Amino acid sequence: MDPRTTVINERLKRINRIIAVSSGKGGVGKSLVATTLVLALARRGCKVGLFDLDFTSPSTHLILGVKDAQPKEEKGLVPPVVEGLTYMSLVYFSGNQAAPLRGADVSNAFIELLSVTQWGELDFLVIDMPPSIGDAMLDVVRLVERIEFLIVTTPSRLAFETVRKQVRLLQDLKVPIIGVLENMKMDGAKGIEQGTEKLGVKFLAGVPFDPKVEEAIGDVTKLRDTLLAQRIREVATNSIK
Amino acid sequence: MHEWALAEAVITAAQQIAEKEKLKEIREVTIKVGMLQQVEEDILSFALSKLKPANFQNAEFYISKAETTLKCRVCGHAWLFIKNKLDETIAEAIHFVPEVAHAYIKCPRCGSPDFEISKGRGVWLENIKGVR
Numbered sequence: 001m002d003p004r005t006t007v008i009n010e011r012l013k014r015i016n017r018i019i020a021v022s023s024g025k026g027g028v029g030k031s032l033v034a035t036t037l038v039l040a041l042a043r044r045g046c047k048v049g050l051f052d053l054d055f056t057s058p059s060t061h062l063i064l065g066v067k068d069a070q071p072k073e074e075k076g077l078v079p080p081v082v083e084g085l086t087y088m089s090l091v092y093f094s095g096n097q098a099a100p101l102r103g104a105d106v107s108n109a110f111i112e113l114l115s116v117t118q119w120g121e122l123d124f125l126v127i128d129m130p131p132s133i134g135d136a137m138l139d140v141v142r143l144v145e146r147i148e149f150l151i152v153t154t155p156s157r158l159a160f161e162t163v164r165k166q167v168r169l170l171q172d173l174k175v176p177i178i179g180v181l182e183n184m185k186m187d188g189a190k191g192i193e194q195g196t197e198k199l200g201v202k203f204l205a206g207v208p209f210d211p212k213v214e215e216a217i218g219d220v221t222k223l224r225d226t227l228l229a230q231r232i233r234e235v236a237t238n239s240i241k
Numbered sequence: 242m243h244e245w246a247l248a249e250a251v252i253t254a255a256q257q258i259a260e261k262e263k264l265k266e267i268r269e270v271t272i273k274v275g276m277l278q279q280v281e282e283d284i285l286s287f288a289l290s291k292l293k294p295a296n297f298q299n300a301e302f303y304i305s306k307a308e309t310t311l312k313c314r315v316c317g318h319a320w321l322f323i324k325n326k327l328d329e330t331i332a333e334a335i336h337f338v339p340e341v342a343h344a345y346i347k348c349p350r351c352g353s354p355d356f357e358i359s360k361g362r363g364v365w366l367e368n369i370k371g372v373r
Contacts, residue, residue, distance in 0.1 A: 001254055001258070001365070001366045002254075002365065002366075003247075003250040003251045003253065003254035003255075003364060003365075003366045004247075004250045004363075004364070006250055006253040006254040006257055007246070007249055007250040007253050010249075010253070055340075073243050075245035075246060075249075076243060076245065076246030077243060077246075077337065090338065090341065092334075092337075093334040093335075093337055093338045093341045094334070094341045094344040095334075095344070097344035097345060098344065098354075099340075099341060099343055099344040100343050100344075100354050100355060101340055101343055102355075102357075105340040105343060105358075106340075108339070108340050108362070109338050109339075109340040109341070112337075112338050112339070112340070112363070113338060115246065115247075115250055116243055116246040116247070116337070118246070
């Protein structure tokens with residue numbers, strides 16, 4: 001028997017809410033939304049953690065400009081605090097090498113990190129999910145009690161079609177969904193908002209495409225000034241208590 | 242010290258089995274440790290002895306090491322993991338998360354990083370014995 005899964009919820013028990021920022025589709029801005037969401041919650045005075053679960057293409061360390069941080073070994077792994085966030089990522093171990101992991105390896109690495117990471121007491125833990133509705137999403141649903149999803153889409157009908165399926169799947173699995181956020185909006189179209197409401201899920205916000213976000217990667221001060229961060233702060237205030 | 246977290250997982254899992262099997266007292270716990278994770282046996286053993294609850298007080302923990310076999314998914318070549326061939330920093334990264342082996346190890350025959358860890362990955366609870 002694999003003993004690791006038995007301690008996962010013990011490790012997470014001092015965390016008030018655990019939110020997976022997810023999308024069935026890639027390239028919709030999940031990592032930026034997850035990072036700005038954690039920064040917004042930290043600014044509110046909450047104790048927050050960020051866990052980058054996109055093992056094959058991690059990017060939150062680049063967004064945050066993480067350089068030399070490393071976890072400490074103390075009856076497990078204690079993640080470092082970066083920009084006020086307790087921050088865990090596979091990049092501490094894989095460095096700048098490609099980590100070509102298949103589904104079973106992703107599951108195993110996820111279980112390993114969940115079972116040995118000592119998060120301590122947090123108000124919120126945000127998990128930056130990899131795209132797709134495959135192994136990682138199913139593992140999070142299976143292993144993390146009290147998980148809630150915040151789903152990101154773009155105005156593209158292609159992205160929303162996958163998100164629609166993802167919402168239906170999570171609803172079938174009775175997993176709470178905080179809402180759907182429309183990122184990189186180019187105009188005032190209401191299609192995604194209406195589509196989300198038809199699914200019986202809250203439409204959180206439409207975030208206009210902001211070219212300044214790219215310049216702000218690696219610089220948290222600049223990132224906090226972007227339109228994206230401003231909108232995410234409003235979402236945090238209105239929808240995440 | 243990462244071994245403490247693994248020891249806690251072993252005790253919790255054994256406790257769950259004991260409850261399920263209605264065992265009042267645990268006498269023997271057999272654990273297999275895959276060489277890929279390079280768990281320090283002494284630390285694991287010490288952590289287990291310190292963490293054991295009341296119904297484990299007379300329990301013996303038997304820890305055995307299992308060789309790690311890696312098998313290439315491209316050419317089918319199978320080989321044994323040998324820690325000494327790795328840089329210390331890389332060995333330590335693999336100790337914490339064995340899957341990062343895919344970032345550093347390649348098939349010695351064809352050079353592919355697409356291999357499976359067929360045997361001997363990490364800590365495995367093999368068996369427990371107790372009295373009802």
